[in-house]
Amino acid sequence: MIEKINDGVYALHDPTGLHVGHFKWIQGQWKFKAVGYGPSGQLIPGGGPLTDRHNTSLAQLDEALIRATFFEKE
Numbered sequence: 001m002i003e004k005i006n007d008g009v010y011a012l013h014d015p016t017g018l019h020v021g022h023f024k025w026i027q028g029q030w031k032f033k034a035v036g037y038g039p040s041g042q043l044i045p046g047g048g049p050l051t052d053r054h055n056t057s058l059a060q061l062d063e064a065l066i067r068a069t070f071f072e073k074e
Contacts, residue, residue: 030059
């Protein structure tokens with residue numbers, strides 16, 4: 001579900017494997033940055049299925065918490 005890109009960035013994929021955003025380490029906390037993709041595959045920052053979660057802050061990256069917070073309806 002979360003995949004390390006580097007020490008300050010982790011990619012988030014939904015349960016089906018779709019890339020839906022990144023967690024970025026910003027000012028001492030993890031901030032979620034939602035992404036979506038347009039009809040021709042273009043990246044849409046702040047878009048996608050988790051637009052309503054864009055800029056959510058977390059103190060730590062805990063997969064169980066992320067699953068409950070971001071995919072509770074699934």
